[in-house]
Amino acid sequence: MSSGTLLRIDGLQVRYPTARGDTLAVDELSLELHAGECLGLVGESGCGKTAVLLAIMGLLASSAQVRGTIRYRDLELIGLRTAALNALRGARLAMVFQDPMSALNPYLRTIEQLREVSQVHGGSSRRTAERRALEMLEAVHIGDPERCARQYPHQLSGGMRQRVMIAMALMGDPEVLLADEPTTALDVTVQAQILALLQEVRVRTGAALLLVTHDLGVVAQLADRVGVMRGGRLLELAACEALFAQPQHPYTRTLLASMPRLQVPG
Amino acid sequence: MNAVTAAALLEVQGLMVSFPVRHAGRTVRLRALHDISLRLDAAETLGIVGESGSGKSTLARTLLRLTEPEQGQVRLRGIDLLQLRGSQLQRARARLQMIFQDGVAALDPRQRIGATLDEPLRMLKPGLSAAARLERVLDMLSRVGLEPPHLQRYPHEFSGGQAQRIGIARALIVEPELVVCDEPLASLDVSIRAQITALLLELKRDLGLSLIFIAHDLPAVQLLSDRVLVLYLGHIMETAARDALFHRPRHPYTRALLQSVPVPDPKLARLRRAPPLAGDIPSPLSPPSGCVFRTRCPHAIQRCALEVPPLRPVGGSEVACHRAEEI
Numbered sequence: 406m407s408s409g410t411l412l413r414i415d416g417l418q419v420r421y422p423t424a425r426g427d428t429l430a431v432d433e434l435s436l437e438l439h440a441g442e443c444l445g446l447v448g449e450s451g452c453g454k455t456a457v458l459l460a461i462m463g464l465l466a467s468s469a470q471v472r473g474t475i476r477y478r479d480l481e482l483i484g485l486r487t488a489a490l491n492a493l494r495g496a497r498l499a500m501v502f503q504d505p506m507s508a509l510n511p512y513l514r515t516i517e518q519l520r521e522v523s524q525v526h527g528g529s530s531r532r533t534a535e536r537r538a539l540e541m542l543e544a545v546h547i548g549d550p551e552r553c554a555r556q557y558p559h560q561l562s563g564g565m566r567q568r569v570m571i572a573m574a575l576m577g578d579p580e581v582l583l584a585d586e587p588t589t590a591l592d593v594t595v596q597a598q599i600l601a602l603l604q605e606v607r608v609r610t611g612a613a614l615l616l617v618t619h620d621l622g623v624v625a626q627l628a629d630r631v632g633v634m635r636g637g638r639l640l641e642l643a644a645c646e647a648l649f650a651q652p653q654h655p656y657t658r659t660l661l662a663s664m665p666r667l668q669v670p671g
Numbered sequence: 672m673n674a675v676t677a678a679a680l681l682e683v684q685g686l687m688v689s690f691p692v693r694h695a696g697r698t699v700r701l702r703a704l705h706d707i708s709l710r711l712d713a714a715e716t717l718g719i720v721g722e723s724g725s726g727k728s729t730l731a732r733t734l735l736r737l738t739e740p741e742q743g744q745v746r747l748r749g750i751d752l753l754q755l756r757g758s759q760l761q762r763a764r765a766r767l768q769m770i771f772q773d774g775v776a777a778l779d780p781r782q783r784i785g786a787t788l789d790e791p792l793r794m795l796k797p798g799l800s801a802a803a804r805l806e807r808v809l810d811m812l813s814r815v816g817l818e819p820p821h822l823q824r825y826p827h828e829f830s831g832g833q834a835q836r837i838g839i840a841r842a843l844i845v846e847p848e849l850v851v852c853d854e855p856l857a858s859l860d861v862s863i864r865a866q867i868t869a870l871l872l873e874l875k876r877d878l879g880l881s882l883i884f885i886a887h888d889l890p891a892v893q894l895l896s897d898r899v900l901v902l903y904l905g906h907i908m909e910t911a912a913r914d915a916l917f918h919r920p921r922h923p924y925t926r927a928l929l930q931s932v933p934v935p936d937p938k939l940a941r942l943r944r945a946p947p948l949a950g951d952i953p954s955p956l957s958p959p960s961g962c963v964f965r966t967r968c969p970h971a972i973q974r975c976a977l978e979v980p981p982l983r984p985v986g987g988s989e990v991a992c993h994r995a996e997e998i
Contacts, residue, residue, distance in 0.1 A: 449860040449861065449862060449863075450860050548950070563723070593928065593931040593933075594927060594931045596933070597933075598949070600933075600946075619860060620861070622933025622935045625933065625934060626933060626934075626937075626943070645937045649935070649937050663861045665868075665888060667917065668893060668917070669917075669918070
């Protein structure tokens, strides 16, 4: 493994047993995530892109059968004990979920959700954790961090909630950020804000970003490399500009052709 | 343009909608739509865009009388729908149909598709025989790209795209004069979205449909619409012919919306610097004074806080902005 590789997935297979036979959610998938890069994984519903993220984080349903290897640096993540996984999750590896309304705990104020990360991982005191939480809220450009800190998720707008999710992911100063459709539930205007924020966070923290999305417009803006998935398989993996300029796989070409674009005058 | 208004299919005037909500321990009125006027000619598509909370769905629901307005008129070929009661309203409903956002949720899970498509005909076209109804069902089914064996199936046996096709067939089967589509693409994958957009375009052309097309998806609005209306916090910001709006947006909010659309081209996408709009749409419980958009507008001046900008003609478009000419 080259020194710049943070995550290395080899021959990953995720299988769900169902009454009507097994479903292969991920099929022989291999890829690497390098330090500091943004790798986009694109595909439509059911292509297995989210299952890849969940496999990395050890969050797959207990019925899922997983084969292959997922290495974070020198550590094998598949089959890792929960205690060891918990030491990584939220600290070295952090995730931004699609729907912050259901990913945030509705009974906790923002400050409590954020504080918890530092207290669990850093063993920080409550005061230190709260100071860090406020810093992170400021870092994700929440206008009035003190006020936001006191609020519950339902009191925040969709864009604010996603900023809180990102602040929470940054609390542990992760090396790898996993983002699952981070802007899908948002208006275009707010989507543009969150994409700019993710880009800023990458530059500032140097964290690598594995970005899962169905939206080629989103990867066009953020990704260095792009993988296209369908039916659990990785069909094409290329540098972002190359993928858009010379898509090799027919499905990639179909996806690009389906992508809505505004017609602007010459 | 007043002299030629006689032919309008739909004419909405001065529509005001508000909802009672509990806020800080007392009941207040939340104004969802403020003085909305619009018109739609036959065989025309009006696209309605704006962020969540701008009032798009409330407008759709009010046109169909699923929400009752406080004030205003909704005239379909001259008849004010808001005055209709009982059986008159029932008859008018055959002339207006709706296509919903979530195709699967909009179907009755315990009804086979055949029954789902037959029901509006039985309810709204009582003169048709069973054979005539079946003929229409089969015709509509093939128009939306489905097959006769599908009639025997239940909603859960269909994909999201197929369910949306069924929703479209159900709306069109009674030959409505106006079809209101509320985010019909929002729950679909990109390739399916492209298929449903193409289907709507084809049906619009073949059947001469008149559509109100509400969507977040601005490129789809550009493809389907003849005219576009931009809503923000229940107010019309701009309304114009399609090309005027997309090629020469005059309201700062319209510009920001267009600039926010992701560009599927890495070189162009990276030229973009700051996001075009900061912050969120304000709460409709405490809308800004003057122009409702001023708190997020890069061009706002003192006047914008003091005077509500009226919707006025600017170079062929109608724009609610004090500074439309100078910016």
